[in-house]
Amino acid sequence: MHITNVISQYFGKFARFEFPAFIQTIINSAYVKFLGLNMSEFRNPKFYKSLNDLFTRELAIPREIEKADNLFISPTDSLITQCGKIEKELALQIKGMEYSIEELLTYNCAENFHKMHDGDYMNFYLSPKDYHRYHAPIDFEVKRLLHVPGKLYPVNLKYLNKQIDLFIENERVILECIYKEKLFYMVFVGALNVGQMVFEFEPKVETNCDTNEIKIYEYEDLKVEQGDCLGYFKMGSTVVMLWEKDFVKLENLLGTNVKFGELIAKM
Template identity: 35%
Template sequence: MSAITRILPKRRLSRWVGKFMHYRGPKFWARATVKSFAWFYNINLEEAEKPYTEYPSIGDFFIRRLKLGTRPVANTWAVHPADSKITQSAPIDDGTLIQAKGITYKLSEFTQDPDCDKKWAGGFFLTYYLCPTDYHRVHSPVDGDITSVRYMPGELWPVNEWSTTNIKNLFSVNERVLVEIDTDLGPVGVVFVGATNVGHICLSFDEQIQGNQKGPHIFQHKFYSPEIPTHKGAELGMFRMGSTIVMLYPPSFRQKFEGHLNLGPSVKVNGPLIK
């Protein structure tokens, strides 16, 4: 596993997989492949916005929207941003986050934000892992205003259990996009982490920011003026395949809600983060 993963051309492979997933062949091909994909991953077709026969490719089905009202927004200060499994959740002490048992990574390297300690050190983080079975659009967990986005180019290692326990600084090495939302308790960070076959991160409010594109991969820090209002349950973006979201909450959030969090392990988008 280790040797094969290390030598694979992960960016190129991810683009090839993306092209295959979005191949739009004859209607019978689309219907057969989409239905087979849904069957293999035990996806509830009743939750999809449209009948499976209306999706022209597996890729289009993969980023399907849900029927209106399928995931009602909970009446708490913060909600879960995605259908997923919470793999880690802990205070951000000494500017350090937990990757796996005995393995940590630094907030400063992960965010590439010189002000990250002022914003999130002493706060709380949660890691959400999305598998292919899950709904793959990511929604805002809070009410607030989107102030900026950081695009951080990087590798596209898998984010499975093997990688999290074997690849040092995995989440700081992989490509990622940090969406910062200003709230009444301080800044909240929503970090999309790319992975093999998941490099194509897309934002719903800014089509110019996309992951794993051809050409040079350059760090971007984009401010919004005026800021972009958002609210709990509003769509922020999507993954083309399963990956990871890391949520960063400020110290004021930890002081107010620590000990009162609904940590799953399996959660649904818009479900209550706070008990």
């Protein structure tokens, strides 16, 4: 097991631990103040029984989502660190740092590689202060979930600029998605500290555990609606979205912060 996984497991134990209420309130309040969390849409920090509860907090005030069947909304609150055209089979993790989408998706998706060549991509970075839940960007059908074990390097801008093939090295969960016979992928990339990802429709997925085996879950008629909560990161991380060629036109969002529910692409 890589040192990043070990560190994340130990931090995860601390984050899950429920201290006595008055101590937990101090820890939570210090975390909120230190990172500058905006808690206006959430419960009071003292409500959360552990740091894990605070990391994975639900919206106390639901957001109004204007649903549309020809628009993709942001699945997360995040910074768009890179987006654009997939050049044949290459995308950018950050300016000047290419990675192979074929390696990202693994050979298990080889039958669809040709569809993704010259398609589009967008990278969403969730910092530790962001809302950590991820949502359906449009109505779609989940065909497969792939859990790919790996390391847990940090995914902040510093590491994106220095760690080659970071998205490929790190543990990830891949959703293969269909919208009106068009293909897109959502790739959830693990990161240092806790390093766990939860999917509400698939409780069998267990990330940051001692395994090297890629696990694949296949579904028939598993449909989700735009805005549905798919799951959550236990700490900050990254989502990569990949669309097949001639599917979407991306909004010009490079370097901007987006909120879950905001427009990111049109058909």
